[in-house]
Amino acid sequence: MAGVRRPRSRRPSPADPRSSRAWLRLRAAAWTIGVITNGAGDIQRAKLAATGLADLVDGVAVSGDLEIRKPDLRLFELAATRCGVSLADGGWMVGDNPAGDIGGGRQAGLRTIWLRGRPWPDGLPAAHHVVEDVTDALAILLTKE
Numbered sequence: 001m002a003g004v005r006r007p008r009s010r011r012p013s014p015a016d017p018r019s020s021r022a023w024l025r026l027r028a029a030a031w032t033i034g035v036i037t038n039g040a041g042d043i044q045r046a047k048l049a050a051t052g053l054a055d056l057v058d059g060v061a062v063s064g065d066l067e068i069r070k071p072d073l074r075l076f077e078l079a080a081t082r083c084g085v086s087l088a089d090g091g092w093m094v095g096d097n098p099a100g101d102i103g104g105g106r107q108a109g110l111r112t113i114w115l116r117g118r119p120w121p122d123g124l125p126a127a128h129h130v131v132e133d134v135t136d137a138l139a140i141l142l143t144k145e
Contacts, residue, residue, distance in 0.1 A: 020052065022138035027056050029142065034083040036075055036093075038100060040064040059083035069098070072105025092144070094137045102127045111144075113137040 026033060033056055037044045041062040048054050059082025063069040066078070066105055080087045087108050095101025096115040105112040114120075114127035115134060131137045 018135050019138065022135055022142065023053055023056055025142055030090075031141070032058050032083045032085055034058055034079040036059045036070060036079045036101075036104075037061075038063040038069045054056075054143060070100035071107055073104070073107055076104060076108035076110070092141060094134070094141075098124055113140060 020078045023033070035044075035048060035057055037060075039062065044062045044064065045054075045060070048057065048060065059079055061075050061082060062078035063072075063075060066075065068074050070076075076093075077087060080089075080091070085091070087110070092109050092113065093101055093108070093110040094106025094113045094115065095105070096117050098114065098118055098120050102112045102114050106125055112127040113129040114129060115137060116130055117134055129137070129140050131140070
């Protein structure tokens with residue numbers, strides 16, 4: 001899962017009770033939450049529903065619905081639009097895929113948090129923050145505007 005605008009793992013998952021509390025705190029702090037994901041639309045929406053967090057999400061952009069994939073800027077733009085915001089307003093991208101999530105987020109003008117795991121490719125600019133799990137990423141977001 002990915003946060004878009006102020007307002008997504010083998011480490012505590014988005015549905016982990018600690019993570020769930022942090023997602024609720026983001027919502028209470030008036031963050032706008034979006035999901036940008038690669039894959040088949042029905043499968044990705046089922047995954048989101050299984051987390052129990054779907055009601056907290058303002059907008060979803062799934063590559064399988066559009067035949068474009070992260071890091072394509074158009075997927076980020078669509079997510080922002082579905083959230084009722086503009087990428088020009090800034091925001092954050094949280095993800096575990098260096099090229100798709102972090103590279104795509106940076107290309108979209110977003111600040112980034114990488115959930116460490118996959119190897120980092122040579123030549124890709126660094127994420128703004130690097131964390132071990134989604135709970136740590138959410139804690140960073142809760143300190144930001």
